[in-house]
């Protein structure tokens with residue numbers, strides 16, 4: 001606890017807040033003692049004088065020094081604030097814990113009443129209570145204390161409700177500990193921190209309310225004075241010297257800020273519960289250059305997508321982190337290429353960076369990145385032309401159809417805007433095209449569906465609509481990032497079949513990202529296997545089962561019981577853990593899990609080398625017969 | 637429910653005053669017969685329940701009783717003064733929105749993903765400070781600078797359009813700062829969502845992504861919090877009116893509290909409370925309109 005308080009002082013906000021607060025407390029304690037007399041000396045020579053060397057803020061109508069009066073007023077202002085805060089907190093706690101302690105109808109009634117009062121602004125409540133308790137300092141304390149109580153009570157209720165659901169509280173209840181004891185021992189200590197934060201911030205608000213009330217003439221009455229009172233007196237003389245009104249105002253703001261900043265600093269420190277010490281992460285700085293392998297399976301001119309040496313870099317706490325480290329491949333027109341790998345292998349990032357959807361602070365590097373012959377790396381002469389090319393020729397299907405549609409726009413409109421912006425269609429034609437596209441992806445009753453919002457679509461339907469969105473133009477490439485992972489098993493095959501059909505009809509190429517080898521094997525012509533941000537093998541799907549050369553690929557395949565069986569997470573059975581992007585080891589990244597690993601593997605990074613039939617593999621011991629550790633053996 | 641509580645509280649208020657409210661209002665020196673006659677006239681001698689029923693009945697007819705000090709019907713005073721307050725609040729509300737939404741959106745777009753740290757810091761600092769200064773202080777500062785110092789605007793009163801400038805600003809600046817912060821935070825959250833990424837994948841113009849895809853979703857969340865802010869703005873008129881000697885309900889309520897003119901207090905509190913309820917309802921309606929889900933739910 002004490003360490004946390006030290007941390008609060010260490011944050012700039014906390015430092016400013018706490019020093020302001022201490023200053024004000026010091027003033028409250030000492031100002032009346034030191035300057036109490038000076039503040040009440042009547043100087044008849046200087047009535048309502050402006051600021052001077054003698055009187056920094058000028059004087060009031062009795063010639064009393066306003067600067068000192070402002071300082072001396074700190075005590076009353078602060079005292080009233082603290083008393084009202086205490087009052088409000090106590091009432092708030094009582095009302096806030098009441099529903100839990102009383103239970104049943106009475107508890108619900110309290111909750112309902114608190115909710116009603118919370119709906120009204122504090123100032124209005126203050127005024128109502130001020131009427132009841134009368135004008136004056138005592139009335140103001142009562143009024144403000146009562147007025148802040150509902151807000152605190154509500155907060156308290158929410159916090160208490162959150163904690164009472166926890167297991168140990170339930171356990172205490174079952175063992176017959178009485179409600180008050182549970183509240184005092186188990187619940188309140190657990191909600192103390194957010195409460196303290198909010199009470200501190202509320203104290204700031206209370207201070208301002210007092211100033212307001214006194215300013216209205218409803219709070220502190222002469223001859224006593226707090227900041228609000230001084231402001232009110234000053235306002236009448238604002239023509240003569242504005243400082244008389246502004247001086248106390250500045251103090252009010254400073255004091256209010258002191259409470260607010262302190263509260264926020266406490267909140268910040270209590271909120272951060274991450275351990276400060278981080279492990280030693282090592283980022284290999286001497287990257288082995290990746291040899292460029294020409295894609296000899298297709299003539300270069302025929303490539304829809306040509307990627308060479310693509311890497312994605314994030315700035316990290318301990319230097320840059322590279323989840324994608326030099327990936328090269330090409331996709332021929334109409335070809336379906338799958339990318340498989342465990343999570344964290346960089347496969348999704350690869351897809352997103354090609355689609356231009358990776359944003360700051362990540363940065364993309366590549367030696368070459370062309371789509372349909374257009375260089376995506378260069379800043380285009382006309383952004384519009386490139387956007388239109390990408391908007392109509394590149395379709396992206398995302399993983400989670402539930403979150404990938406704008407919830408506040410109709411499905412039809414979300415499709416139609418592609419037509420309007422990239423194909424120059426007018427509103428009507430664009431809508432008609434949207435309906436037509438929905439029909440093309442076999443959405444039944446497309447006219448009606450187009451007018452519906454995303455929440456009225458099921459997951460499978462949305463994914464169809466998403467594919468339909470890509471079909472607004474005439475896509476040359478569809479990038480599908482785990483398009484079926486979020487869907488029901490029954491719908492998965494339908495969506496995959498649809499992707500296949502669409503691809504054939506449109507003659508589009510497909511880049512399918514999946515963690516599921518069987519999905520890729522069903523749909524694609526060629527598979528890229530990724531591990532730790534690199535392609536480790538590139539082979540025809542037909543060879544996947546029998547002629548995989550990389551130990552990792554073989555392990556992936558072996559982890560799938562039968563190629564045609566759908567299974568939820570087939571990769572879970574590969575022993576060991578994938579490499580963290582921030583901790584890529586020297587040598588082969590797979591060495592720690594590889595049954596074939598040798599000293600060479602641990603020291604030298606294998607490069608991706610072309611093999612027979614246009615396939616590529618990155619392994620020192622490719623093709624070596626190995627008893628790939630299968631699931632059964634791993635378990636044994 | 638809220639309405640009932642409001643009406644009941646405004647009714648009970650007068651009865652919760654310790655001692656005899658009429659005696660308090662007329663002063664210690666007033667003759668006993670006069671106090672008694674007043675009590676009779678106000679119906680304070682009847683049983684509480686009868687008074688309550690009577691009060692509710694009168695309310696339905698728009699009868700709020702009459703002032704103890706001026707004898708004028710309260711409803712007349714209110715209808716005279718309400719326009720000044722309402723116009724002030726509505727204008728301030730519009731100004732706050734007109735400033736906060738574009739500002740919040742712009743700053744969000746400019747500073748997302750850790751870009752332009754300095755802009756972000758300046759905005760955060762500025763909005764915290766401005767949001768923390770109570771409206772009446774802003775008012776006093778504005779008067780000091782622009783009315784007294786520069787003489788651009790009138791110091792007080794409600795005369796022509798220029799007299800609106802300072803009070804409206806005083807009311808709007810704080811809420812605008814807080815609102816802009818909320819808009820920014822919401823906007824930043826929305827900009828990270830999958831559907832904004834989808835919009836980006838469609839290569840829509842940036843303006844369309846921000847205004848058509850992101851903003852409506854940010855506003856939905858902003859409105860809920862903004863509603864509270866607006867309600868407090870209504871109450872804020874009380875203080876600001878007193879700074880500017882604005883001839884509205886805020887001046888009335890304060891005067892009548894000081895002079896213990898309880899029927900007037902009752903009436904004005906009721907009107908303010910109603911204003912807040914209306915705003916809360918409007919916010920709920922706006923939310924329902926903006927969120928397709930809830931509209932469907934209502935049908």
Ligand code: SF4
Nearest residue numbers: 588591594601619620
């Ligand atoms: S290079 Fe060595 S460690 Fe890496 S996959 Fe090949 S055999 Fe295994």
